Amino acid sequence: MHRKLGVVVAVTVVAAALLATAGLASRSSTTTRKALPSGPVNLTMWWWGQQEAAGATDWLKQTVTLYEKKHPNVKIKTVLQTTDGLIPAFKAAAAAKKGPDIQYFWGGIWSLDDAWQGNTKAISDYIPKSELAHYINAKEDTYEGKVWTAPWYVQPSFPVLYRKDVLAKAGVTPPRTWGALLKACDTLNAKGITPLAGGVKDGWFGGWLFAIIGAQGITSISDVLDATTGKAKFTDPKLAAYWTRLQELRDHKCWNDDINSQDLYTAQQAMVQGKAAMTVSAGSDVKKFVKSVGVAKLGVMAMPKWGNGPYAGKLGSTSQTVGITAWTKNPEWSADFIMYMHSPERMASWFKTTGAFPADTRFNTKLITLPQQKILFGLVKNGSPYLENFIPPELDAKAYFAQAQLLLGGNTDAPQAAAATEKVAQRIRLTQRKMMANFKKWSATYK
């Protein structure tokens, strides 16, 4: 009897071991190999990210080399896109149904807009649920139960970086509240120091400002979604307050005088050079600034708090993503490469190279050693939704980019900017009928 029991136990243990092995194998990227079509495979990946995660180019090159070594039948070509060209280039490729197999997308609507257009395949059709469950912020890329693009790295959106030495010299403590920020602007200006360095020439910073300042006045993401769909208005106090705050920054001369003729990345250098006390940076890029300024001199914080809403004083959290194009002949291989990017060794290498947090719960957070990154990680762990990902790109560009340029240049005021935003939203509801229908369905999932 004991012998029989022993055999049963032994068989069970072996079976369990085999199952466990199979289970483990299914977690790794190579486990899908059995399902992967054979034969030579050529993949093209259009991506963006070196601009906000310095070192990403080297990491991707290395990752491709390692993957090709592992799968000699696969060749991957990567093409780095410019910030202004990322979206139009992909839209043109989509129109021709020819171009990349793997495409980079910002999160939220930036990813879903192409899903709605039929330009991407749902990533959740190719990546197992158990794997996707680890990907951080995948919810914002989810529509009708499917995840459309796979989070790659987290974008803490967007921290204020400050020069401890410059502020101390001016007798200013890092401002944590709105009132303190405006007061700091007055003090720093009196001492000939630019309080905040920024640039809106290329527009994008206007969207950032809306997200990091505007989010503080709303009670939930629905406020923005409702205004977009027409259930509420962008002139409603919760949303219009953003423009008032921005006008306050302008009136207190918080920004560099050439904010309208500088792009953001160039303008940030004034903080590095010590000419400005603070700037706003991509959270994924903080390591670069620490290297340039010095660990002891650089501070990190969220945009000073002004509202009482749930997102006030918090940092936005989004993930930059990659998706599989609708026309690719190799969706399985594309998905396998994306999963390989999430392998523990690659994630550790990504963080070491770029300093940006991989968008994966399996990332070994013990690797975070820089104090600035620790603060950032803490902020992003309790982060809020990133507002810019919840408005149509056309509204972002025609209202939030454009009106920020006009307001900061002294050519409009807060009420006019809010009214102009509402007008653009109304127009988009008229011209982007298909997109708005999908947007409404998507926004319903945030109720």
Next chain:
Amino acid sequence: MTSDTVVLPPPRRRSRFRPGRLEPFLWIAPALAIVVFVFGYSMIALGRTSLRYEGKWTTENFHVTWSDPTFRTAIGHNARLLLAVPILVATSLLLSILLFEGLRGWRFHRWALFLPYVLAIPVIGVVFGQLLQFNGLVNQILRALGLGALAQDWLGQPRWALWTMTGVIVWRELGFGIVLFLARLLSVPSDIFEAGRMDGARFFRLHRRITIPQLSGVIVFYVVIEAITMVSWVFNYVYVMTNGQGGPGDATQVTELYIYQTAFQYQSPEIASAAAATLFVVTLGFIVAFFHIQRRSGIGIDE
């Protein structure tokens, strides 16, 4: 008949095919076929897209486009850019005459004036974008000269941005006009000018009575080319100098950028097509009007 007799082949019957007036068309037929295929297909596709929405024929796309304040602004800006055409013509004419008159160091001046035209527009855009920043070199020089009051945010202020861009476009396009006019001037027989001088004509009269009439055909050509440039060929300048935004606000928005943004950023091909069709009709109108004027006045026709 001797063995030396040369036997001539029978005379070849001459072909009865007489293409007559069709002959020129036969010669250009291959090129014409390519043009018709490339442009004809595009135009049909453009017309079709602009008149369809969700599978139905409609003119609504045009109503939506024409009622768009951004589109109207863009059209208005293209119209304002047309003001640069007379400036271009007058300035290139004056400079080419000065070069023709043997201005000291004219070879260098000719090279310097033509150089901008051979520079790539993105290069020009980037360089001027830097120079014209609020704290850029131009304003630094003005401030150093005690003219700080004149320093402006040339590309960052809506009231200046389009005019600044016009200045950059004029700077580049000038070279084309100068070379065009100078080449024509050099082909005018010198005895015409000598006769004029012997008759007592001085600089102003000489060039008004001789140079301008001699150059009329080239001037008309240049006007047409530059008018088309201002209406539908300024995209590169705007895109590079404003990072594809047409800002600040919509201060430098032009029709081409509107079409590009609408089609490739906001994914509304039907609206973009309606705007493109409108732009095509406007440009065609210009060309037809210019040639109509040319035919009526006879300028440059009998040269």
